Amino acid sequence: MQQEETIGGELLAGRREWIGLFVLSIACLIYSMDLSVLFLAMPAIVADLDPSASELLWINDVYGFMVAGFLVTMGTLGDRIGRRRVLLVGAFCFGLASLLAAFSTTAEQLIASRALLGIAGATVAPSTLSLIFNLFHDEAERTRAIGIWGTAFALGGLVGPLIGGVLLQYFHWGSVFLVNIPVMLALLIAGPILLPEHKNAAASRLDLVSVALSLAAVLPVIYGLKHMAAYGFQLDQPVAIIAGLVFGFLFVRRQTRLTDPLVDLRLFRIPAFNASLAVNMAGIFFVFAVFLYQNLFLQLVTGLSPLEAAIWSVPSATVFTVMSLQAYRFTNRLGPVRTVLSGLVVNAAGTAAMAIAAYQQSAVAVLASSMVIALGFVPVILTTTGLIVGTAPPERAGSASAVSETSAEFGGALGIALLGSLGAVVYRIAMSGIDLAGLTPPQAAAVSETLAGAVETAASLNGGAVPAWLEAARSAFSLGFTLSCVIATLTLLALAAIARRIYARADLDESAIGAH
Known part of the structure; x- marks a missing residue:
């Protein structure tokens, strides 16, 4: 990508790089926004879909947990096949999952759509941060760019309720998901033009067993805690929590034995x-x-x-x-x-x-x-x-x-x-x-x-x-x-x-x- 100037031997970013940063930041804002966009929509969803107390919590939570579970996985995948490619595939899937969520007719369908949104959203943070490092070579510019990226992430949690409030006043609650689609479409169009591809030829092998163990550790624990809160104590709840802790132990032990661990425990x-x-x-x-x-x-x-x-x-x-x-x-x-x-x-x-x-x-x-x-x-x-x-x-x-x-x-x-x-x-x-x-x-x-x-x-x-x-x-x-x-x-x-x-x-x- 063409750079305009150099200072102290470091290449300075041009207009294309800063426009690329804007596109990446907006995508990051949208992915962060989806953690909080439903805050104001919950009463309308309750009235329309009639979810149980547990389902209501899952509607809110499953997006964030799937993002958390797949972040490191998607980061490693980006190293292997290309950060831009993973980001663009994730943007397409994010838009598709948003469409499914917007027209959900049952609580179960909305939960499943939010889970797919989370998996797609996990491509955004590691890919955007890595691409920023490729766009900006000067240390001062890179620090400023990362600050803007972090601000977009933080603002996503704030504008979610605001955008949701405006949309809910005039439209169906599904509109809070449809707002994602134009942004992801813009990313799909602008990404190949503005963003450089980057892959690491020496990237570590993606350990699918570690991916499975990380999810198996998180989701049963949360299931047990939420059902205990919603329905009172039942036998399946402590069983789920214990199972999650066991998988967590197996995950940690596996990371200590792998040459290329999913998480560097050191x-x-x-x-x-x-x-x-x-x-x-x-x-x-x-x-x-x-x-x-x-x-x-x-x-x-x-x-x-x-x-x-x-x-x-x-x-x-x-x-x-x-x-x-x-x-x-x-x-x-x-x-x-x-x-x-x-x-x-x-x-x-x-x-x-x-x-x-x-x-x-x-x-x-x-x-x-x-x-x-x-x-x-x-x-x-x-x-x-x-x-x-x-x-x-x-x-x-x-x-x-x-x-x-x-x-x-x-x-x-x-x-x-x-x-x-x-x-x-x-x-x-x-x-x-x-x-x-x-x-x-x-x-x-x-x-x-x-x-x-x-x-x-x-x-x-x-x-x-x-x-x-x-x-x-x-x-x-x-x-x-x-x-x-x-x-x-x-x-x-x-x-x-x-x-x-x-x-x-x-x-x-x-x-x-x-x-x-």
Whole structure:
């Protein structure tokens, strides 16, 4: 690809390279957006498809888990057959799966379509990051390009609910998937023209047994946790969890014996790498869960329409956007470690304020708290991403990047699954003693399982009076929201204390790591 100038012997990018970066960033934004685009659509999906509590969680979670499960696999496949080729095949499959999801007529079909979306989406992150390294050879330009790429990833989780809110006001819920198709079509057209092909002739062999073991470790554990939350204790749930842990042990053991492992476990012997990875994953874990609760709270507790909820979320989304573009200033002034530690404290202050706001059922306070969370979350995530790669030996930087991307996707999906399950448990316990006399057994079951079911049941009844059990249901949901925020606050503060000690002992050369 033609470069326009050189400085210090390094080739500088031209217009074509920056346009290529724009195309890659938009694709990355779309793939990230699909983790959160359904937040506002869930009430409409409940009304249309009538999913069970467990199916509702799977609709939200399966995309992120399939992405996390296949990220490293797709990265290795790209090394072997070409990054651009894998990206373009993934874009085609992503558009096709989006079409299937948009016109799903059952909860099971939507779950299957979201799973296919996740597998296709797993081609995007490793391919786009690798292609950026091929597009930009100058270190300063590459750092700027990776920052833009990371901002697109972060913004995807924010614009998902906003776009969803606008579309849901005027169109069927399936429209939140159809928006993916034009972007993927543009990538298919522009990719062969703007993006260079890259493959590694010495790439490692793709170990299909490791791929299977990684999925067999993740999915049974999540199945057991979610069904336990939705239906109470049953024998198949601990069996599934134990089976997943056994497969996880087999996966780790296999990686230690392979010449070309799917995951380089030697990275986990680096204390600063582990600390950065834990902070990065925990930050995403909690913020995705909190924003799922927030969007459900705005619609189901305060009674806002999807569009109204999206509009109310604009101020916090604006803070996220501004911080994504300006976070490097904090890192340059404070250094990576102090940026991470101070950001964790600010993030914890935001979740503590969110806990109080949720308990008081104040929409204004909830949104103000989300703005505080943004101030701490964005610098932490962008900086720890740089630390994860920067603390690894140069020869293992690629493997470190793959682990970072996998943990980010897994953290977001796991946060929704576990804290969503915790909220379901709290809701079910709080509603167990509520008088539901006058409701049919199916109506009573719907009210007892989820707040969405309670709101839908109340809307179907004749009469303008708000049933007493609906207010109890809203309080039960808010209690689960509050408890999740309290757990987030305590965990983030504990992580700040632990990370501070680990970074101090690691004696990091922050100037060598650089700002991300």
